[in-house]
Structure formats: C-alpha cells, structure tokens
Amino acid sequence: MIAASTIRVSFPEADIALLTFDMPDKAVNILTTPVMNELAVHLEELEQRDDLTGLVLSSGKPGSFIAGADIREFAESLDVDKASIVAMCERGQRLFRRLAQAPFVTVAAIDGICVGGAAELAVWCDRRIVSTSEETEIGFPEVKLGLYPGWGGTVRTPRMIGLSNAIEIITGGESVNASAAVGLGLASQMASPEQLLDAAIAMIREEQGTGDYLVDRTAWEQPIVISETELGFLGSTATAYIREQTKGHYPAPLAALELMLESASMEVDAACQREAEGMTQLFGSPINEALINVFFLHARNKKVVGTSGDSIQASPIRSVSVVGAGIMGSGIAAATIKRELPLVFTDASAEVLQNGAREVMRQVSYNRKTKSSDATRAVHFAPFMNLTHSREELTAADVVIEAVVENADVKRQVLTQLESGLSDHAVLASNTSTIPISSLGEALQRPDRFCGIHFFNPVRQMKLVEVIRGQETSEETIATAVSYVKRVGKSPIVINDGPGFLVNRLLLPYMLEAVELLCEGASVKEIDRAARAFGMPMGPIALYDVVGLDTACYAGSTMYQAFPDRIIASPVLPALVKSGRLGQKSGAGFFRYSKGKRRGQEDPGLQEVLEPYLREKRRFSEEELQQRMFLPMVLEATRILEEGIVRDVRDVDLGLILGLGFPAFKGGLLFWADRVGTPALLEQLKTLEPLGERIRPTPRLLDMGRRNARFYDSASVA
C-alpha cells in the first residue's frame, strides 16, 4: 500500500524535480515502509525522464527535514529471522543507492533534523546543502539503539568524508550542526532556510557544468585509499577509545568500527553486503530491544502533560521566581534564564544572592562549543535576571519556586509569606528533597496551587525533575509545573507524594544494602565493581562519598522513620560522619581523596572505623552482590506501584535512568526485571530469605509470579 500523500512531486523549474516529504498529520517526517515505497515509485518515474537536470529532496515541514527510520516498525520486527534482517537492509541500500546513480544530479536540501535513515538518504545523494537554522543537525544515532546505519550509511559516509571522520560520527552517535557538517564534508554549502531551494538548484546547475559529481560518483564506488599502517593505527586508537566509553556494555559502536575497517578495502557492492550481514548480530539482540525501550520511554515523556484529562490546561508562564540562591536555587535560576524566561531571584542573605547571581551568569554564559565563557551570551542573558528582596516582585511571577534550606519550619514560613501576594493562577512550588509536599501544603490557604518541583543536583546536567502532587494539588497546578519543567528543557515525571518521592526512595534500599554487605565482609572494591559490572556509572560506595555521608545519613533516617520495618538504621554511616569522614568534600569518606582529585583511593584507615560493625567475613560472588543490591530496588518499585506513587511502570524506568544513571542497555529497572522474569526473581529472593523483611517478596510480586506476569504488561505501547 502506498501512502500517496507523503511525498509531493513538483517542478520548480522545467528541468528540476523536487520531492517534498510532508507526512500528513505528523509533526515530523519519518521513513516508514510506505514512505520508502512511495520514494521508490517516484524515483522510478523520474529516472525514466530524459529532460531532467536535477532532483532536490526537501521537507514540507519548516525546520525539520526527516527524523529517520520508523523505530516502531523496528520494535515490531525484533524477532524476525536473519534473512529478513539482511533483506531489510538491502531494500534500503538499493533504494537510496539509486540517488547516486540517477541520470541527473541529486541534492538533499536539509533544513532541520536529518538523522539515522534520513542521514543515509542524504549521504547517498550527490550533494547536500544545509540550512543555517539552529535546528539543523545531521547524525547517525543508530548506536544509541544498539545498531549501526544499515542502509549503506557505513559504506557511503567513509568514502565521502574519510574513514576517520566517519568512524567518529557513526560510532559516537552524536549529531553535528550545519557548520560542523560543512566542515566535515557531510554537506558542501549552507544557505538560509528561505534560500535553500534556490541554492540547491544553483548547485545542480554548477555540478552539471563542471561534472564534478560524476568524478565523485566513480570515486565513492571504490575501496577507500588508506595505507595498512594508517588503518592499523586508526583501528587501535578507535577501539581503545570505544572500549573506554562503552565499558564493554554497548556492542554496536565496536561492531560499526570493525565493519568500517574491514569494508574499507571493498567495493561498494561487497561493503553493502557486509553491512547487511553484520546487522544480524545486532538487530533484535537483547541490548537492541532494551535501547528501543529507552527510546520509547523518552518519546512518551515528551508527550507527558501531567494530567489525564485533555480539558486541563497549563497556565501561561511569563516569569518565574526562585527563592534561595544556594546550590539548587542558582542551578534552577540558570536553567530558567537559559530558556529566556524572565527570572526574579532572591535569598535571605544579600551576599549569598550576589554569589548566586554570579554562579547563574557563569552557567548561562558558558559556550559549549568553545568550552569557555562567552561575553555575547552574558550580555544576552543578563537582562532576564532581576535580583530583588521585594516580595511584590517575587509574587508577581507565574511560577514561584522555593529552594531554601531543608528545614520544614523555614520552608513553611517562606511559603506562607509568598502565598499571600500570588495571583490566582500562579503556581507555588518547593524543591525539597525529603519533606512531604502535603505536609508543607497544610500551612497554605490554597494548597491546590502548591506542588513539588524537585530538580536534581547538578541542575545543569540532570535532565530529571520530579513533579510531586500533594494531596490537595490541583490538576491545573500539575499541568503548569510540567509545562515549566519542559520549557526549561528537562524531563518531568509526575508522581504522587510519598517519602523519598520516586528516585530517592528506590535509591535508598540499594545504598543501605551496600553498607550491609560491607558489614558481612564484602570489600568496598568488590561492591562497587559488582554495581559497575551491572552497568551503574559508579558503585554505591563511591556514590556515598559524592553525595556526602552526612546527607546520606539524613536521607537514611527520613526513610527509616517512614519505613522502620524494612529500612535498616545502620550505625556505620553515623560512625563515619562522627569520625569526620563526610566524603569527597572532607577529603575522606569510604575512600580517601588527594587534594583536588575526585577519584578516591582505597583507605587503610577505613577498616578501623568499620571494625566494630563487622558481623562476619564471608566471600560473595558478583552475582550475589548484584542480587543483594538490585532486588531490594525492584521490591521497593513494586510498593511504589502498589501505592500509586507513579501511574506507569515506565515512569519508574525513565526516572532511574535519568536520575541514577541506571544502565540504559538494560532498558530500565522493571524492563530488566521482566527479562529476568518474576518467577526467577522470586527464586532468587528465596535464597535471601534469612535477611528478613527488607528482602521479603511483596504481595504484588508474589501475585505476578503466580501469573508469570510482567511489569510491562500494564504499559500500553508508547
């Protein structure tokens, strides 16, 4: 079946054909099978004509070219056989290759996103011209899905831009902007979006005149000219770099590298065949499946509005106030200004406010490209910040966030003062990490417009924001909070109020179990190694030192008060704090830190502090250590679901990936648990029975085990 209306054919000049991708009723174009079929039909027709000088491929969606292949189709065909995977690649290769063999010059006119399959389509064209729009990006993110480009991307790109450049862009998976694309040779020219078509036509005329494109066509069909020595050097440096980056958890970048090194000496036909055959190792693999799940977790999150009813609307957000200019307040302020939202900023201390404002300016003026402070950015963003102590100015904002000290009395006082001056539609929020939102709301006249907006530290790096619904919080408040969080470029997860909210509640059982393991004789090294082997970015022991032992102690005690039956009030953390070991910030925690170094060394002095608490000295396998740390997390997740803290298992998984760095290649905590299977999880828990309440299977898990049910059974397709 051909979806006839996706690609429009027109002739801006008598000898120039224009194919405009414009998927009906969609915000972006995607290369679905019907669209690919439609392209084939159009090419077939155009190739028959002898009056054409050139073909331009473009998009009917301003600022968005084509967002790649249809990942949903991938997800639906993960279990196809190897022959079908090869055939899927070959179909795309054959179709796109026609653009490099057509009886006219082919040019991709790219305005906006052009990634994955779309980048492959573009590289098979004779030339690419990119718009100067900030939205323009070209890239091959396939490795982030556990794949590599399979429609000839690994064949054509290195022949066009050089093997080294192609290896970097394909194995790294990061997109480049328009000027970088020109620098790399991925595109030959830039033009404003308005002039893109005219420039593409001019380019066709020039190519027809010089015949350069024909020279390139011949050259790009050949093996790559590179010496054995160069190839060897490139291979060994790239392999070492990829191993370091992926820690052996993500096979696709290495597979892409090996493929490109091997097929460099082949002609295009053989290289394409090798690309298609190699794909059978990746497509449908458990890691591919897990990463596709993560892709959908993000896609679903983009659509989150925070409420179930369509009738609930977010209020307009014209300005934001942040009260408290400490670590978090400054981070939130900077994130707000970066999105050009006017900010009113205050702190009880004038000195702290000045320091906070300096920190905000430091963050907003940082230029990622030059990796240095940028005066133009500073001049641009400075007018968005208003430093004040005036309550009227603070309460005139549409969203008012308090980020003052973590003290319930102080917070209540600050919130009640702010509330009295707010306009009717304004939202009042707290960034508290431990105090229940409903209890803070009790002090307010209008708890319905109060909620938690919990940013993570450091705000500039952490994408996750928990939006917490107190008992009285209205749907409008949640919708407005979600809209604000999205506006500042973060990923909101809406949760109901409860101790530790979502991420800290799941983190604590894992962290506390690590201390128990220490008391049973496991070493700090073994524990952290097991967590890293599971895929965590750092082990729990190192994480204690980063967070600070005093903060961890405080968080542990709040959780203990909430759940004394299963949270262990270990004496180890207070003992460390008492001995002055606060973690990185004091130069010693579980590890020792040399001045200015963030990486800890093993500390022989630790044993002395631990000695009184060592209950036994037994050996653990890596598997047992992992079960001990991650099963309590799964159990706590079942309680979170049971209590309705989150609406959907996918919120748990995305929350942990974004908030804790839970390994994406496992697809998320509950995606991973599903893969292990509930009956197998229950078996493992049985062996840990002597540990008591904290490891006892919850009724929900027992019920799921009896039915052999999966957590994702309740998640509809994204």
Ligand code: NAD
């Ligand atoms: P901080 O100590 O760095 O900053 C708190 C600021 O509040 C100080 O500058 C203080 O002068 C100011 N302040 C105190 N009383 C005030 C008042 N009455 N009016 C105005 N300002 C007042 O603390 P922080 O780490 O930025 O934490 C702030 C909030 O964010 C806390 O609720 C904390 O739990 C939460 N939080 C912290 C982190 C983190 O890792 N630091 C992470 C998430 C959430």
